[in-house]
Amino acid sequence: MFKQDLKDHSNRLLSWVGGGDCCNWTGVVCDNLTGHVRELHLGNDYSDEYLNYSLYQESSLGGKVTNTLPSMLVELHMSGCELNQIPVGVANMTRLKVVNLSSIGNLTAIVNLDLSANQIEGKMPNSLGNLCKLTVLDMSRNYFNGSVSEILGSLSRCSSGQMESPKLSTNDFSGPLSDQLGNLRHLRLLALSSNSVSGPIPMSLGNVSFLEEASISENHFSGTLPKTTGQLKMVTVAYVKSIAGRL
Structure with missing residues (x-):
């Protein structure tokens, strides 16, 4: 549900499918004791592996997040994402300690x-x-x-x-x-x-x-x-x- 409105041109979230352990999905980090999702690393920091900016953009996630984030989330990293809105519920997450907002200028x-x-x-x-x-x-x-x-x-x-x-x-x-x-x-x-x-x-x-x-x-x-x-x-x-x- 979280990814349904995201634009994933390079299929970075291909592992995000039902029936498996979400703790093994790309960018997902779970708590070792509780099994709850505690970190989402979905950013796309620029590096030398991208030959030009257009390739960098193609590998970035985009679109919008209309569903609420996991309630036990502690860290959210979405740098370089071409989002057109702040994820729903981020302002109400009392456990959230780290938020990467470097892509906020796109909103x-x-x-x-x-x-x-x-x-x-x-x-x-x-x-x-x-x-x-x-x-x-x-x-x-x-x-x-x-x-x-x-x-x-x-x-x-x-x-x-x-x-x-x-x-x-x-x-x-x-x-x-x-x-x-x-x-x-x-x-x-x-x-x-x-x-x-x-x-x-x-x-x-x-x-x-x-x-x-x-x-x-x-x-x-x-x-x-x-x-x-x-x-x-x-x-x-x-x-x-x-x-x-x-x-």
Whole structure:
């Protein structure tokens, strides 16, 4: 059922047939004690064995995954897959610890991407900036890390970017906020609380005219809010307690 809507041009999943032990199928790893499927390795990392990119594409899995993933899954590797949607149920899998999202940039039609409240760790790929129709990105309550400016910079790459609500709270993002924040012209909600973001609040925050709420508490910001934020009549800013007296 999992593979029924996948495009498998090179028959990589030929072993996936009924009547046998699924633990012996290509890309499937089972728990030695319980026998449950715990890992799926379906990625197609580029290597020298491919003479050109067209051959690489032909060996990649594509299409979509419309059926839910195995409930005991711990690792999901689908790099290089030409998927047009995130597998159903991936955001609700509480046991999932490792997800390879390097092919996420192919989901160019996606509007709402919710990966919240899992145990996903690591960095998001720069190809996130290819999702020009994305309006809501919820990565909160995970273990994502890396530069917060790189994430926001990727989201602002599209000239027609529609991003309204980047929800990045309760992760391990770090570094300072950059003035690229001002390029998110449709921004309504900025949720960055409970990370390790540092440095001053950029002046460009006050130029985001649609901004209604900025949740930035429990970080390591310094200085005071820019005076330009006073122009944002509806903004409610949750700020760090250590400098609240200077606002």
